[in-house]
Structure formats: structure tokens, C-alpha cells
Amino acid sequence: MPQPTAAMLVIGDEILSGRTRDSNMYYLAGELTRHGIPLTEARMVSDDQASIVAAVTALRAQVTHVFTSGGIGPTHDDITADAIAVAFGVGIGVRDDARALLAAHYARSGLEFNAARERMARIPDGAVLIDNPISAAPGFSMGNVHVMAGVPNIFQAMLASVLPTLTGGQPLLSQTLQVNRGEGEVATPFGALAAEFPDLSMGSYPFIRNGAFGTNLVIRGTDGAQVDAAMARLVALFGHP
Amino acid sequence: MPQPTAAMLVIGDEILSGRTRDSNMYYLAGELTRHGIPLTEARMVSDDQASIVAAVTALRAQVTHVFTSGGIGPTHDDITADAIAVAFGVGIGVRDDARALLAAHYARSGLEFNAARERMARIPDGAVLIDNPISAAPGFSMGNVHVMAGVPNIFQAMLASVLPTLTGGQPLLSQTLQVNRGEGEVATPFGALAAEFPDLSMGSYPFIRNGAFGTNLVIRGTDGAQVDAAMARLVALFGHP
Numbered sequence: 001m002p003q004p005t006a007a008m009l010v011i012g013d014e015i016l017s018g019r020t021r022d023s024n025m026y027y028l029a030g031e032l033t034r035h036g037i038p039l040t041e042a043r044m045v046s047d048d049q050a051s052i053v054a055a056v057t058a059l060r061a062q063v064t065h066v067f068t069s070g071g072i073g074p075t076h077d078d079i080t081a082d083a084i085a086v087a088f089g090v091g092i093g094v095r096d097d098a099r100a101l102l103a104a105h106y107a108r109s110g111l112e113f114n115a116a117r118e119r120m121a122r123i124p125d126g127a128v129l130i131d132n133p134i135s136a137a138p139g140f141s142m143g144n145v146h147v148m149a150g151v152p153n154i155f156q157a158m159l160a161s162v163l164p165t166l167t168g169g170q171p172l173l174s175q176t177l178q179v180n181r182g183e184g185e186v187a188t189p190f191g192a193l194a195a196e197f198p199d200l201s202m203g204s205y206p207f208i209r210n211g212a213f214g215t216n217l218v219i220r221g222t223d224g225a226q227v228d229a230a231m232a233r234l235v236a237l238f239g240h241p
Numbered sequence: 242m243p244q245p246t247a248a249m250l251v252i253g254d255e256i257l258s259g260r261t262r263d264s265n266m267y268y269l270a271g272e273l274t275r276h277g278i279p280l281t282e283a284r285m286v287s288d289d290q291a292s293i294v295a296a297v298t299a300l301r302a303q304v305t306h307v308f309t310s311g312g313i314g315p316t317h318d319d320i321t322a323d324a325i326a327v328a329f330g331v332g333i334g335v336r337d338d339a340r341a342l343l344a345a346h347y348a349r350s351g352l353e354f355n356a357a358r359e360r361m362a363r364i365p366d367g368a369v370l371i372d373n374p375i376s377a378a379p380g381f382s383m384g385n386v387h388v389m390a391g392v393p394n395i396f397q398a399m400l401a402s403v404l405p406t407l408t409g410g411q412p413l414l415s416q417t418l419q420v421n422r423g424e425g426e427v428a429t430p431f432g433a434l435a436a437e438f439p440d441l442s443m444g445s446y447p448f449i450r451n452g453a454f455g456t457n458l459v460i461r462g463t464d465g466a467q468v469d470a471a472m473a474r475l476v477a478l479f480g481h482p
Contacts, residue, residue, distance in 0.1 A: 013444050016280045017413070018270030019459065020446070022263070025285075029259030039257045041292065044266075044283040047444065051282065074425040075445040076432035116428030135423075135454070151447055172258065182376075184315045187357030191317035203254050203288065204316040205261070206392055213376070218260065 003169040003222075004064035006032050008042040009055050011070040011080055012150055015044050024069040024155045031159060036169035036222070037065065047071060052083035060087075060145055065166060067159070070150030072139065074116040084142050085124035095123040098138050105136030131161045170222035175231045179238045182206065182213040189237050190217060197230045199223065244410040244463075245305035247273050249283040250296050252311035252321055253391055256285050265310040265396045272400060277410035277463070278306065288312060293324035301328075301386055306407060308400070311391030313380065315357040325383050326365035336364040339379050346377030372402045411463035416472045420479045423447065423454040430478050431458060438471045440464065 008028055014020040022044070029039050040063060045051040052071075059066045071080030085092035098121035106113035120137035123129065130139035130146065132154060139148040139158045148158040179186060183206045194202040200221035207214050217234060221227045249269055255261040263285070270280050281304055286292040293312075300307045312321030326333035339362035347354035361378035364370065371380035371387065373395060380389040380399045389399040420427060424447045435443040441462035448455050458475060462468045 012446075013442065013461070014446050014459070016270055016283065017415070017461065018267060018272075018274050018280075019415070021267045026259060026262045029257055031259075033259050039259075040287055042257065042285040046281055073445070073447060074428040076428070076435050077444045111423070111425070114425065114429070116432075117425035119428075120425075134449070151449060153449060174258070174260070182352065184352070184355060184358035184361075187315040187317070187360075188355070191357075194317050201254065203318050204314070205253075205255050206314060208375070208392060208394060218255070220254075220258065 004037045004167060005040045005062075006037045006065045006067060007059040007063040008039060009052075009059060009066060009068040010042065010044040010150075011047065011052055011068055012044075013046045013077075016046055023152050024150065027152070027156060028067055028069075028159065031163060033172050033174075035163055035166070036171045037166065038169075038172055047077045047079060049079055049083045049086065052080060053087045056084065056087040056145060060143065064144060066145045067162075068145065068147050069155050072120065072137065072147060072149055074119050074137075078119070080147060081122050081124060081140075084127075084145060084147055087145075088124060088126075088142055090125040090142075092122055092124045094118060094121045098123050098129060101129075101136050101138060130158045133157050172220055172222060173224055173227050174218055174220040175227055176219075177217045177231065177234050177238060178214060179217060180212065180214050181238075183215045186215060186217065186238060190234075193230065193233055193237070196233075197221075197226060200226055200230055202230070245278045245408060246281045246303075247278045247306045247308060248300040248304045249280060250293075250300060250307060250309040251283065251285040251391075252288065252293055252309055253285075254287045254318075257287055264393050265391065268393070268397060269308055269310075269400065272404060274413050274415075276404055276407070277412040278407065279410075279413060288318045288320060290320055290324045290327065293321060294328045297325060297328040297386060301384065305385060307386045308403075309386065309388045310396050313361065313378065313388060313390055315360050315378075319360070321388060322363050322365060322381075325368075325381075325386060325388055328386075329365060329367075329383055331366040331383075333363055333365045335359060335362045339364050339370060342370075342377050342379060371399045374398050413461055413463060414465050414468050415459055415461040416468055417460075418458045418472065418475050418479060419455060420458060421453065421455050422479075424456045427456060427458065427479060431475075434471065434474055434478070438462075438467060441467055441471055443471070 127140035127142040203218045205216040368381035368383040375395045444459045446457040
């Protein structure tokens with residue numbers, strides 16, 4: 001079986017305006033790496049139907065799983081569910097089981113279950129609900145697209161419901177060697193080592209600390225013995241981890 | 242003149258693997274908002290030529306300016322310059338002026354100007370160099386694509402060189418009212434207010450703090466008087482800022 005892959009679509013003006021720094025993509029990336037489903041692309045688009053439809057359509061053809069965050073709340077700028085229905089060419093309406101989850105939640109919490117809140121029970125036809133243990137309003141999976149909330153702890157709770165249902169691949173292992181040299185000094189031998197291990201991915205990430213250049217050399221792969229062997233060679237070349 | 246727009250392309254496996262949390266997109270978003278060039282889309286792709294070419298080609302047709310970060314260093318995984326040359330259908334080679342900048346930098350710092358470092362003088366034909374006051378290796382602008390480093394303080398320094406050369410639009414102003422209520426309680430009147438001010442963009446961003454739901458209501462627009470008027474109405478509806 002080929003290794004499954006994933007893409008992320010972050011929906012919302014607040015990230016693109018610089019008002020909020022994304023944390024969902026960062027969280028998802030780490031979880032997927034552990035689950036053996038590498039994230040191969042991420043996109044961030046504004047609350048605009050055509051942009052959401054175009055991104056979902058492109059990404060779902062390209063990877064095994066697409067995860068979205070944002071735009072499923074009760075306000076006028078929450079348009080993700082409608083955009084997903086358009087992308088899949090299906091209808092959308094208030095669904096009884098989703099409505100019942102919300103009605104029970106608001107009855108328990110003593111809050112009014114008003115028309116705006118009922119909007120969160122609008123689910124594209126044929127979708128499977130994703131549990132929201134925090135505020136009840138469900139996410140949903142439509143084909144290979146998993147639609148989740150933008151509030152980080154709700155996003156994380158929904159992801160915890162979805163991930164165990166997906167077939168993972170071999171977890172991607174990684175080891176890092178930090179060296180107190182600029183990239184330019186290690187580039188040639190590091191590139192030669194990468195060429196010797198074509199099944200591994202090797203990356204070099206420079207940084208500046210207290211005015212001095214340093215580099216993180218990262219070796220990634222699914223075969224732990226190969227990663228260990230390559231790291232031993234790297235340590236022999238450049239020092240101790 | 243129509244309002245200019247921008248897109249960001251973050252290049253590199255380290256963001257998608259969850260190893261590093263992006264900061265360049267967040268920084269760029271804030272700077273562009275102040276400069277009146279709204280960021281309308283961001284993408285993150287891995288160090289893969291076909292992915293970079295596809296993203297650059299799509300984004301540069303879609304917005305006024307594309308900004309990229311990452312992949313212009315001396316190591317084997319730094320393939321951005323070559324991918325940009327492919328995307329524009331032009332040649333690429335070591336350029337004398339870029340080479341001279343690097344040679345002078347390494348002479349000053351007493352470091353060896355080796356073959357790996359000379360790779361950073363490879364510039365697509367016809368590009369305009371972007372100054373790098375920190376580590377000399379230049380970025381470049383090719384058409385409407387501005388190619389910059391991934392190390393955050395170098396990215397920021399390069400952006401400071403490029404931004405003043407671009408024609409900005411009217412800066413996007415924003416005001417926020419934080420309310421101690423869930424989105425569902427404010428959704429209907431907030432949506433009605435948004436419909437009354439079609440030139441403004443209004444967004445609602447829920448959060449959970451100490452177990453209680455709250456919402457940030459954000460009004461954005463380029464006309465300060467309209468933003469003020471809408472905020473006054475919002476305060477009358479929901480409380481004081």
C-alpha cells in the first residue's frame with residue numbers, strides 16, 4: 001500500500017490579516033507525522049466561497065486526506081459547510097442528528113438554542129459527523145475531507161476523534177544534529193551523504209544565535225536502522241549530537 | 242487603481258513536518274496589512290521542484306505580488322532558485338554581481354568562499370537582486386515573485402528592502418470588540434450590522450478562556466470613518482470596548 005498523504009486548508013481572514021498566528025497547522029503537522037501520514041501541502045484562504053471551493057477541489061485530488069479548520073460557527077462569515085457542499089456538488093440542510101446534539105448541549109448549559117446556533121447543524125448531504133466534546137457543534141467528514149473547527153482546543157479534540165479512524169502509514173522518524181557552523185561549510189559533505197541514502201530525506205536549517213551562525217541537520221525516514229546509520233555517519237563528519 | 246493583493250509561498254519540509262512553526266507568514270501578513278497590500282492566500286509546500294513550480298505559477302497569476310521564503314541556501318535541499326527559473330521558463334547561472342557580494346562577505350568574515358557557498362549566486366536570468374544585510378546571499382525579484390530567505394531575521398531584512406519599492410494600497414484598518422458571550426448569542430445582530438456596511442469586512446473569532454466562551458468581533462476596512470461608525474454601533478449593541 002502506498003504511504004497515505006495529507007493536506008491542510010486553514011480557512012479565515014484572521015490568519016491572513018496577521019491578527020492571529022496559526023496554531024492548528026502546526027499541531028496537525030506534528031500529529032500526522034507521528035501517525036505516518038505526511039503533510040505535503042498547506043493552504044490558507046480567506047472567508048470567500050470561490051477560494052475555499054477551489055482549494056478543496058485541488059487538494060482532495062492530490063492527497064489521501066484533507067483537513068480543514070475554521071468557518072463552521074454560527075456567524076455570517078462562517079461559510080465552510082456551504083462551500084464544501086458546493087465543492088462536492090451536493091445539497092446542504094439542517095440535519096436532525098446534528099440538531100439534536102446542539103439542542104441537548106444548550107438545554108444542559110441553559111443557553112438559548114436560537115436560529116444562529118441552529119445554523120451549525122447545517123451539514124452537506126452524505127457527510128459523517130465528527131464529535132465535538134467541547135461545544136457540541138459537530139465537524140464532519142465528506143469523502144476524504146475532514147472539516148473541523150478553528151478554535152484550537154476544539155480542533156484538537158475533533159482531530160483526536162478522526163485520526164484513529166484513518167489508516168496510518170509508517171511513522172516518519174527524524175533525528176537532528178546541531179552544528180555551530182554555517183550551512184556553507186557543511187553543504188558539500190552533507191549533500192554527498194544525502195546522495196548515499198536515497199530512501200532518507202535530509203534537510204539543513206540554518207539559524208542565527210547570539211550573532212553566530214549554526215545549522216540543524218535533520219535526517220528523516222521511516223526505516224529506523226537507516227536513520228541511525230546515517231546519523232552515525234553525520235556525527236563522524238561533524239561532531240557529536 | 243485596484244487595491245494590490247499578495248500571496249505567500251513558504252517552501253520547506255521543516256514547516257510541514259511540524260518540526261518548526263512558521264513565523265514568516267505571520268510577520269509578512271502584519272507588514273502587508275500595514276502597507277495596504279492584503280494577503281489573500283498562503284501556501285506551504287515541501288522541497289520538491291514540481292510542487293514549487295505549480296504553486297508559483299498559480300499564485301503569480303492570481304495576485305499582484307508573491308513572496309516566497311526558504312530554499313535559497315547552499316545545501317542540496319535548497320532548490321527554490323532553480324524552481325523559479327523553471328516556473329518562468331528562463332535560464333539560471335552564477336551571476337557576477339551576486340558572486341561579488343558573496344566573495345566580499347566571506348573575505349570580510351574570514352570564512353572560505355567554497356563551491357557550496359557560490360551556489361547562492363545562482364540567479365534566474367533577468368531577476369533583480371534583493372539585498373541581504375545579514376549574510377550577503379541575496380534574494381531576488383523575478384517578475385512579481387519576490388524570493389527571500391527562510392531564516393526569520395534575514396526574511397525580515399529582505400522584506401524591509403522590497404516593501405518600499407512596491408506600490409501600496411490604502412492600509413486596512415481594524416478594530417476589535419471582545420465580548421464575554423458565545424458567538425451564537427451575537428451572530429444574528431452582528432450579521433445584520435455586517436449587511437448594513439457592505440464596504441467593511443466583519444469577522445467573529447470565538448475563544449475559550451478559563452472554561453468560558455468569548456468572542457472577538459473584528460471590523461476591518463480602509464475607510465476609518467466607516468470603521469468608527471460601525472464600531473460605535475457594535476459597542477451600543479454589545480457593551481464597551
